[in-house]
Amino acid sequence: MKVVETEDLSKIYHFGDVEVTALNRVNLDIEEHEFIAVWGPSGSGKSTFCNIIGLLDTPTSGDVKIKGTSVSQLNDHKKSDTRNEYIGFVFQNFNLVPVLSALENVMLPLQVQGVSAAEAAEKAKTLLDEVELSDRMDHRPQKLSGGQQQRVAIARALVTDPLLVIADEPTANLDTQSANLIVNLMRKINETRGAAFVFSTHDDRLLDRVDRKIHLQDGEVLEDVRV
Numbered sequence: 276m277k278v279v280e281t282e283d284l285s286k287i288y289h290f291g292d293v294e295v296t297a298l299n300r301v302n303l304d305i306e307e308h309e310f311i312a313v314w315g316p317s318g319s320g321k322s323t324f325c326n327i328i329g330l331l332d333t334p335t336s337g338d339v340k341i342k343g344t345s346v347s348q349l350n351d352h353k354k355s356d357t358r359n360e361y362i363g364f365v366f367q368n369f370n371l372v373p374v375l376s377a378l379e380n381v382m383l384p385l386q387v388q389g390v391s392a393a394e395a396a397e398k399a400k401t402l403l404d405e406v407e408l409s410d411r412m413d414h415r416p417q418k419l420s421g422g423q424q425q426r427v428a429i430a431r432a433l434v435t436d437p438l439l440v441i442a443d444e445p446t447a448n449l450d451t452q453s454a455n456l457i458v459n460l461m462r463k464i465n466e467t468r469g470a471a472f473v474f475s476t477h478d479d480r481l482l483d484r485v486d487r488k489i490h491l492q493d494g495e496v497l498e499d500v501r502v
């Protein structure tokens with residue numbers, strides 16, 4: 276089953292007379308369970324691609340299908356339903372809520388869905404255990420290292436059991452060792468839970484563990500290889 280299909284996806288920014296093509300006619304399918312790196316230098320279109328397939332941004336032209344449903348046909352309400360049901364997102368800057376504990380941060384997406392606090396806490400604890408942070412559940416983000424904060428963010432992205440996790444440069448603000456740990460952890464969860472992962476990076480040293488490498492340059496797919 277295809278989780279994502281893109282059709283001639285383009286994104287163009289205008290600055291007066293100047294056009295910047297952030298994505299240029301990208302056609303890619305993402306299958307269930309795949310573990311994919313989107314890599315390329317700064318400005319190659321990684322964030323634009325992640326944001327559009329994550330339904331956080333809209334293309335200038337072209338379309339995205341999530342599980343076969345064309346997103347351009349959906350109103351904002353249906354679009355956010357689709358995002359909440361199928362997609363988990365991990366940000367470069369972690370984006371945790373500072374006044375909440377690690378546990379409360381991970382519970383949040385479930386509580387937004389109307390799940391009871393007791394059930395949300397139980398699921399959140401299971402996820403925090405999977406990211407090896409059981410002993411840090413009551414800590415607020417500022418008491419955690421960058422790598423630990425990103426592990427909380429990964430737990431939060433997974434707590435709703437998404438089909439697809441999109442992580443936009445999740446390791447960009449981490450040291451090499453923490454970055455490797457994050458990639459290994461995402462791979463472990465990909466194998467145990469079966470969610471597909473797309474993570475972006477400008478660091479080609481992080482590509483060892485992936486099934487597929489999508490190389491972006493100037494908004495175009497230079498190479499798309501399964502390994």
Ligand SMILES: Nc1ncnc2c1ncn2[C@@H]1O[C@H](COP(=O)(O)OP(=O)(O)O)[C@@H](O)[C@H]1O
Nearest residue numbers: 288295296297316317318319320321322323324
């Ligand atoms: N909101 C925006 N407004 C104008 N230009 C943008 C915006 N976002 C991205 N761009 C431009 O689009 C191109 C791709 O950017 P981006 O997707 O952020 O690349 P990457 O994540 O690989 O660094 C760059 O040239 C960038 O300057």
Ligand SMILES: [Mg+2]
Nearest residue numbers: 321322323444
């Ligand atoms: Mg980026």
